[in-house]
Amino acid sequence: MVINKVDIQTQIADAVEAARRTNPLVGSVTNAVTVNFVANAQLAVGGSAAVVYLSEEGEILSNVGNAFYINIGTLLPIHEHALPLIAKGLHDSAKPWVLDPVAVGIGTLRTGLLMQFKAYMPSIIRGNASEIIALANLWDNKKGETSNVRGVDSTDAVSSARAAAVALAKQTGGAVAVSGKTDLITNGEIVVYSYGGSHYFEKITGAGCSLGGITAVYAATSSPFIAALAATAIYNLAGHRAESKASGPGSFHVEFIDELYKAKAVDVANNQFEVEEA
Amino acid sequence: MVINKVDIQTQIADAVEAARRTNPLVGSVTNAVTVNFVANAQLAVGGSAAVVYLSEEGEILSNVGNAFYINIGTLLPIHEHALPLIAKGLHDSAKPWVLDPVAVGIGTLRTGLLMQFKAYMPSIIRGNASEIIALANLWDNKKGETSNVRGVDSTDAVSSARAAAVALAKQTGGAVAVSGKTDLITNGEIVVYSYGGSHYFEKITGAGCSLGGITAVYAATSSPFIAALAATAIYNLAGHRAESKASGPGSFHVEFIDELYKAKAVDVANNQFEVEEA
Amino acid sequence: MVINKVDIQTQIADAVEAARRTNPLVGSVTNAVTVNFVANAQLAVGGSAAVVYLSEEGEILSNVGNAFYINIGTLLPIHEHALPLIAKGLHDSAKPWVLDPVAVGIGTLRTGLLMQFKAYMPSIIRGNASEIIALANLWDNKKGETSNVRGVDSTDAVSSARAAAVALAKQTGGAVAVSGKTDLITNGEIVVYSYGGSHYFEKITGAGCSLGGITAVYAATSSPFIAALAATAIYNLAGHRAESKASGPGSFHVEFIDELYKAKAVDVANNQFEVEEA
Numbered sequence: 001m002v003i004n005k006v007d008i009q010t011q012i013a014d015a016v017e018a019a020r021r022t023n024p025l026v027g028s029v030t031n032a033v034t035v036n037f038v039a040n041a042q043l044a045v046g047g048s049a050a051v052v053y054l055s056e057e058g059e060i061l062s063n064v065g066n067a068f069y070i071n072i073g074t075l076l077p078i079h080e081h082a083l084p085l086i087a088k089g090l091h092d093s094a095k096p097w098v099l100d101p102v103a104v105g106i107g108t109l110r111t112g113l114l115m116q117f118k119a120y121m122p123s124i125i126r127g128n129a130s131e132i133i134a135l136a137n138l139w140d141n142k143k144g145e146t147s148n149v150r151g152v153d154s155t156d157a158v159s160s161a162r163a164a165a166v167a168l169a170k171q172t173g174g175a176v177a178v179s180g181k182t183d184l185i186t187n188g189e190i191v192v193y194s195y196g197g198s199h200y201f202e203k204i205t206g207a208g209c210s211l212g213g214i215t216a217v218y219a220a221t222s223s224p225f226i227a228a229l230a231a232t233a234i235y236n237l238a239g240h241r242a243e244s245k246a247s248g249p250g251s252f253h254v255e256f257i258d259e260l261y262k263a264k265a266v267d268v269a270n271n272q273f274e275v276e277e278a
Numbered sequence: 279m280v281i282n283k284v285d286i287q288t289q290i291a292d293a294v295e296a297a298r299r300t301n302p303l304v305g306s307v308t309n310a311v312t313v314n315f316v317a318n319a320q321l322a323v324g325g326s327a328a329v330v331y332l333s334e335e336g337e338i339l340s341n342v343g344n345a346f347y348i349n350i351g352t353l354l355p356i357h358e359h360a361l362p363l364i365a366k367g368l369h370d371s372a373k374p375w376v377l378d379p380v381a382v383g384i385g386t387l388r389t390g391l392l393m394q395f396k397a398y399m400p401s402i403i404r405g406n407a408s409e410i411i412a413l414a415n416l417w418d419n420k421k422g423e424t425s426n427v428r429g430v431d432s433t434d435a436v437s438s439a440r441a442a443a444v445a446l447a448k449q450t451g452g453a454v455a456v457s458g459k460t461d462l463i464t465n466g467e468i469v470v471y472s473y474g475g476s477h478y479f480e481k482i483t484g485a486g487c488s489l490g491g492i493t494a495v496y497a498a499t500s501s502p503f504i505a506a507l508a509a510t511a512i513y514n515l516a517g518h519r520a521e522s523k524a525s526g527p528g529s530f531h532v533e534f535i536d537e538l539y540k541a542k543a544v545d546v547a548n549n550q551f552e553v554e555e556a
Numbered sequence: 557m558v559i560n561k562v563d564i565q566t567q568i569a570d571a572v573e574a575a576r577r578t579n580p581l582v583g584s585v586t587n588a589v590t591v592n593f594v595a596n597a598q599l600a601v602g603g604s605a606a607v608v609y610l611s612e613e614g615e616i617l618s619n620v621g622n623a624f625y626i627n628i629g630t631l632l633p634i635h636e637h638a639l640p641l642i643a644k645g646l647h648d649s650a651k652p653w654v655l656d657p658v659a660v661g662i663g664t665l666r667t668g669l670l671m672q673f674k675a676y677m678p679s680i681i682r683g684n685a686s687e688i689i690a691l692a693n694l695w696d697n698k699k700g701e702t703s704n705v706r707g708v709d710s711t712d713a714v715s716s717a718r719a720a721a722v723a724l725a726k727q728t729g730g731a732v733a734v735s736g737k738t739d740l741i742t743n744g745e746i747v748v749y750s751y752g753g754s755h756y757f758e759k760i761t762g763a764g765c766s767l768g769g770i771t772a773v774y775a776a777t778s779s780p781f782i783a784a785l786a787a788t789a790i791y792n793l794a795g796h797r798a799e800s801k802a803s804g805p806g807s808f809h810v811e812f813i814d815e816l817y818k819a820k821a822v823d824v825a826n827n828q829f830e831v832e833e834a
Contacts, residue, residue, distance in 0.1 A: 253528070254529055318761050
C-alpha cells in the first residue's frame with residue numbers, strides 16, 4: 001500500500017474549506033456539561049449546530065441535516081428511548097454520524113445504548129484510549145485487553161488502544177479517533193498520529209466533546225477518515241496556538257475558539273502528522 | 279401619526295436605567311445550549327436570572343418574578359406539560375413575557391406548544407425572519423407567505439418578515455422583534471429598524487437567545503415595544519463595540535458581555551435606528 | 557479553646573496541594589445553568605469532574621469517586637427519585653459531599669428533597685445567608701428566624717445567618733459556609749470570616765455554584781471544615797485578582813478561572829481571614 005501524505009493533506013484542506021463554504025447543518029444529542037462548547041466549536045469551523053433530545057426531532061434532523069453527533073456523557077431517561085431511534089434513523093438514511101462513547105462501562109443504560117449502536121454503524125468513533133478499548137471489548141473485538149475508564153478521564157495511553165481502534169474501524173467500515181497527548185486516527189488500513197494540542201485540554205471540560213462535534217461538521221462533507229483527520233488537525237493546531245496566548249484554562253478556552261475560527265486550511269493540512277500501515 | 283424619535287430615545291434610556299436600578303427578577307424556561315449565556319446577559323444588563331423546568335416552580339416565578347422568558351430551543355418531555363401551565367400563569371397574572379419560537383415547524387411538540395401559546399398572548403415575540411414568518415403562518419395571520427426554517431438559522435431576510443411581524447404585533451397587542459443584519463421591531467403601528475451588531479453574532483451560539491433574555495429584563499419595567507427596542511439597541515451597540523476588540527468568536531463572546539455591562543443608557547438610546555409607520 | 561491561625565493556614569495549603577497532586581474524582585448533580593462553570597472550576601483547582609442525572613450512575617460515582625456535589629438549582633422530574641438515592645449512597649459509603657440548597661423554599665419538590673437530605677448528613681452545606689437561614693428553619697433548628705429567599709439571590713446579610721450556620725454545623729457534625737460580601741465558615745465551634753472576592757461575583761451566574769463545586773474537590777482530601785475554608789479562600793483570592801484584570805463580567809469570568817488555576821497554596825493560605833469562637 002502506497003501512502004501519500006500530500007494526497008491526505010489536500011483532502012484535509014478540502015474538508016476545512018468545504019465546511020466553511022457549505023455551512024453544514026449538524027444535529028447533536030450531547031451532554032449537558034459541554035453542549036455550549038460543542039456548538040460554539042462547530043460554528044467556529046463553519047458548521048451550523050442544532051441540539052435535540054426528542055426522538056422525533058432527532059429523526060427530522062437526521063433527514064434534513066448533513067451529519068450528526070451523539071455523545072452519551074450525561075444520560076437522561078429520555079435517551080433510553082430516543083437515542084436508538086435516532087441512531088437507527090441515521091443508519092437508515094445513510095447520514096454520517098460520530099459516536100463519542102463517554103464513560104463507557106459506567107451504568108446499565110450506557111452499556112445498553114452502546115450495544116444497540118453497534119448495529120447502526122457510526123461513521124466515526126471518537127474517544128480516549130480507555131473508552132476505545134472498552135468499546136472494542138463491549139463489541140467483542142478485543143476481549144483480551146482491559147481498559148481503565150475512570151469517570152470521563154482516560155487512564156490508558158493512546159498507543160495501548162491501537163489494536164482496538166483498528167478493529168473497530170474495520171468492524172464499522174468507518175474511522176476511529178483516539179484522543180490523547182498524541183492522537184491516533186485510523187480507517188482500519190492506515191494509522192495516522194497527529195501532533196500538537198495543549199496540556200490545557202485536560203484542564204477544561206469538553207475538549208474531547210468539542211473535537212467530536214467538529215468531527216461531525218467535517219463528516220458532512222468528507223469521508224469519515226478525512227473528517228477525523230481534519231478535525232484532529234485543526235483541533236491540535238488551534239490548541240497549540242491558543243496555549244501560547246493563554247495564561248490559564250479560562251483564557252485558553254477563549255483563544256482556542258478564536259484559533260479554530262481563524263485557522264487557514266493550508267495550516268491545518270500542514271499540522272504535523274505521521275502515517276503508517278495498520 | 280407623529281413619530282417622535284427623541285421621545286423613543288428617552289424611553290429607551292429610562293428602560294436601561296430602570297433595569298440597573300431595580301434588578302428585576304426574570305424567570306426563564308430556555309434551551310440547554312445557551313442557558314448560561316442567557317443568564318449572564320441578563321445579569322450584565324441589571325437583571326436577576328432564575329431558570330426552571332417544573333410547572334410548579336414556573337408558576338411560583340410567574341407570581342413573584344417581574345417578567346419571564348420562554349425559549350423552546352431544546353424541548354424535553356417535561357415541557358409538554360409545564361410550558362402551557364407556565365404561559366397560562368403568566369397570562370393570568372398579566373406578567374410580561376417574551377416568546378422565542380426557536381425552530382418553529384420542527385416536530386409536533388414544538389408546533390403543539392406554539393399553538394397553545396397563541397391564547398396566552400406573549401408580550402414580545404422575538405425570532406429570526408424565518409421563525410416570525412412561520413409563527414405568523416401557524417397563527418393564521420399570513421397564510422400566503424412561506425418561511426424557510428433550517429434548524430436554528432434563518433434563511434429569510436428580515437424585510438421579508440415585516441408583514442408577519444406587524445400582523446403578530448397587532449394580534450398580541452404587544453411587540454415583535456425580528457433579528458437579522460438589521461433588526462426590525464414593531465408594535466403593530468410603528469416599525470423601527472435598529473442598526474449595529476456584529477457578523478460574529480452568527481458565529482456564536484445563543485446570540486438570539488441572549489437578546490430574548492435581555493428583552494425579558496427590560497419588559498419587567500417598560501412597555502413591550504420599548505423593552506424590545508432597548509434590548510435590541512444595547513445588543514447592537516455592545517455587539518458593534520465587542521467586534522472591534524475581538525479576534526474571533528471566543529473573544530467576541532467575552533467582550534460582548536463586558537460591553538453589555540458597561541453600556542451607558544445615553545449611548546444605548548443613541549444607537550442608530552430609523553422609524554416608519556407600519 | 558485555643559485557635560491557632562497558623563495551624564489552619566497549614567491545613568489550607570495542604571488541601572490546595574493535595575487536590576492538585578491527587579486529582580480527586582468528584583461527582584455532581586448540579587443545575588443546568590452553571591454546570592460548565594462548576595466543572596471548569598473543579599478542573600482548575602485540580603479535580604476531575606463527572607456530572608450525572610441517573611440514580612444508578614450517581615450511586616456508582618458515590619462508590620468510585622472521592623467526593624460529591626449536590627446542587628438543586630434546576631430540578632427535573634428525575635431528581636425526585638434519583639437525588640435521595642444518591643444522597644443515601646453517599647451517606648452509607650461515608651463519602652464527603654457538599655449540599656448547595658439553592659432557592660430553598662421554592663416549590664414542593666425542593667422542600668421535599670431538602671427534608672430527605674437531613675437524614676443523609678451533608679459534610680458541608682454552602683449557600684447564601686437567606687438559604688442557610690431557610691434551611692436551618694426547615695430542619696427545625698432556628699424556628700424563630702426568617703429568611704428572604706428571592707430566586708437564587710440572597711436578600712439577607714451574612715452576619716444574620718451566623719446562628720443558623722452554627723446550628724446546622726452542630727447538627728450535621730460537618731461545616732457550613734455562608735457566602736456574601738464577607739464569607740462565614742463554621743464547624744459549629746469556630747467561626748471564620750474570609751475576605752476578598754469581587755463585586756463581579758454578583759454579576760456572573762454560578763459564582764456560588766462554582767464555590768460549591770470547588771469545596772467538593774477539597775472535601776475529597778481534607779476535613780469538611782478545612783475544605784470549606786480552602787475553597788472560600790482560593791475563591792476570594794482568585795476573585796480579587798481577577799477583578800483587577802477584568803473590564804466587565806465577561807472578562808472577569810475568564811480571569812477568574814485562570815486565577816483559580818494559578819493560585820499558589822501559600823497565597824491561598826495567606827488570604828485574609830479572621831477566627832472567633834462560635
